[in-house]
Amino acid sequence: MDIEKIIKNAVLLQEAYPMEENLCRIKLDANENPYPLPPGLKRIISERLEAVSLNRYPAPGSPGLKADFARYYGVDEDTILIGNGSDELIHILLTAVNASTSGSVMFPTPTFAMYRIIALNTGHDIIEVPLNDRLGLDIDEMLGVISDKKPTLIFLSYPNNPTGKCFNRDDIEKILEASSGLVVLDEAYFNFSGKTFLRDLDRWDNLVILRTLSKVGLAALRLGILIGHPSLVHHLNKVRLPYNVNIFSQVIGSLFVEHSEKFLDLTDRIISDRKWLFDELMAIAGIIPYPSDANFVLFSCLMEKDDVYAQLVDRGVLVKSFTSPDILKSCMRVTVGTEDENREFIETLKVVMHGE
Numbered sequence: 001m002d003i004e005k006i007i008k009n010a011v012l013l014q015e016a017y018p019m020e021e022n023l024c025r026i027k028l029d030a031n032e033n034p035y036p037l038p039p040g041l042k043r044i045i046s047e048r049l050e051a052v053s054l055n056r057y058p059a060p061g062s063p064g065l066k067a068d069f070a071r072y073y074g075v076d077e078d079t080i081l082i083g084n085g086s087d088e089l090i091h092i093l094l095t096a097v098n099a100s101t102s103g104s105v106m107f108p109t110p111t112f113a114m115y116r117i118i119a120l121n122t123g124h125d126i127i128e129v130p131l132n133d134r135l136g137l138d139i140d141e142m143l144g145v146i147s148d149k150k151p152t153l154i155f156l157s158y159p160n161n162p163t164g165k166c167f168n169r170d171d172i173e174k175i176l177e178a179s180s181g182l183v184v185l186d187e188a189y190f191n192f193s194g195k196t197f198l199r200d201l202d203r204w205d206n207l208v209i210l211r212t213l214s215k216v217g218l219a220a221l222r223l224g225i226l227i228g229h230p231s232l233v234h235h236l237n238k239v240r241l242p243y244n245v246n247i248f249s250q251v252i253g254s255l256f257v258e259h260s261e262k263f264l265d266l267t268d269r270i271i272s273d274r275k276w277l278f279d280e281l282m283a284i285a286g287i288i289p290y291p292s293d294a295n296f297v298l299f300s301c302l303m304e305k306d307d308v309y310a311q312l313v314d315r316g317v318l319v320k321s322f323t324s325p326d327i328l329k330s331c332m333r334v335t336v337g338t339e340d341e342n343r344e345f346i347e348t349l350k351v352v353m354h355g356e
């Protein structure tokens, strides 16, 4: 067998997504929520899971959870699709839409890596438009691409991972107006930004919103929510695998809706700790943090970055380092952890940078 003749060229040309295998004491690399389940919920979860029939397939399309999220977001059920994480929803979108050789999928860079990876794996040509030097959208360039190439799908991470800020709302409205394709606003970090296009779904039928439970303390469940026009959701449902969301996630997802205020209490704490982290980073000579609307802070490092990263790891602190040659070249990203984790990260960084 000549495996290279069998596998798609776009797949051959890629590396597997780099997953950090370092087992550091302090894990601040993946934008997870650092807190365990709110008190009392573990017992309720155990009780609910005891009632589950493991010999049966889970309900296809997660109807109970869909109804819960429709209520929670104040939208109709036929506008919702539940996925095995928003990664799966991105995959479903990219599987359903037309691919064209002139560039069917556009997104700014740097941004969330899965847009590029899944687009290539599903046979799309991609158009990457670098952010401007203020880390905002290059709106003229993007409008030019929309007019010339008519992308079928545009991804905007709002706030943008890994740069941290929400893009300018007027720019996004211009993109929504100009595009005849779908514009996906990925609001994975909504709970830390408070900014959303959810109330604008009636204004644009090409607007699609993604949310996830991964950043509010339930990353292990793999639950993502897509909200869009019913005609789009109708077709996406044909691409969705029948039993894409397992029964545990369906049951615990409903519990999130019931007890959301307990989960969201913790996000206020993360927002205030983000400010503390930013101010502390700002005070370290040779470190420049970027303002953030999310649960992480991007910072550039004026010393040899790979060396600083390796020394942090040696001391048990894991952050995300980037290998791309763009504006991320000198950057690392730290997730807001618990108060103790944040303090230890800052102390360790000071020692690594200046031996203090």
Ligand SMILES: Cc1ncc(COP(=O)(O)O)c(C=O)c1O
Binding pocket: 030, 031, 084, 085, 086, 087, 088, 112, 157, 158, 161, 186, 188, 211, 212, 213, 214, 219, 222, 223, 224
């Ligand atoms: C912008 C963005 N979208 C989506 C995701 C993935 O979400 P999920 O865990 O629901 O697949 C991430 C994860 O870091 C992200 O940063």
